[in-house]
Amino acid sequence: MSTLLSLRDIWVEYGDRIIIEKLDLDIAAGSFVSVVGPSGAGKSSFLRLILGQEAPSRGTILLDGEPLAPECGPDRGVVFQRYSVFPHLSALGNTMLGMECAQSPFSARLFGAARRAARDEAAAMLQAVGLGDSLHLYPAQMSGGMQQRLAIAQALVKRPRILLLDEPFGALDPGIRADMHALIRSLWRDYALTIVMVTHDIREAFTLGTRVLALDKRRHDPHAPHRFGATAVYDLQLRERPEDHAPENDAEAPLPTSITID
């Protein structure tokens, strides 16, 4: 598989606090990278770097071999743990908004044929995430799982190549989570996405990912906790292609019995 993203000697520093140090990795197109690590290790900072919301203090990020533009581009979509949908808009309105902002940045409104096309595309995307019967519901009328489906539709309707997920299922009940795993897996295949997902759930990381990346500090200074930053302490390639994937039923997915530290 070809390399989509390259991170070269990436550092994230806030003043004298080092959050990420010396991170070097390539992310292949079409891979599903699960990112795990202790709280505060810099997992969300890592996602913000890829999203272009934050620039590294040192190092280079390349997308398709070109330096990453320092802003959130349409090639990257993101879904957060807490519902990022607008309460005053219906499911259809929420999903259309991204297209309206992209195509009409000043007024965020489309008219005539462009509006009808955006509406049809938004409705098709809502159908794809299982909300085909809920186009006119408002977020307050939806369950948590439905709101996360809507957030995924919002992110995907802009046709990103990379989907960034920051604990997207963390607030959901286990049964709903399993449904969301099946959904994200099928969207990943159908839309040929590259996914980078932060999760605290190790089973979820191994069930969904083709690769599991653990961010943590290699060195600790007890007198100066921010003297050293986190880097990739494990980088496990689990499978090459989506078709080699773990069983659809999460409970059947095997967890590794041991991990070797390089």
Ligand SMILES: Nc1ncnc2c1ncn2[C@@H]1O[C@H](COP(=O)(O)OP(=O)(O)OP(=O)(O)O)[C@@H](O)[C@H]1O
């Ligand atoms: N803008 C900022 N200025 C200063 N420090 C920051 C800033 N953003 C993040 N940090 C610090 O960077 C560290 C890493 O934060 P980050 O949110 O990336 O960790 P995380 O691994 O995602 O944590 P969690 O699992 O708890 O969500 C934290 O110590 C946080 O306080």
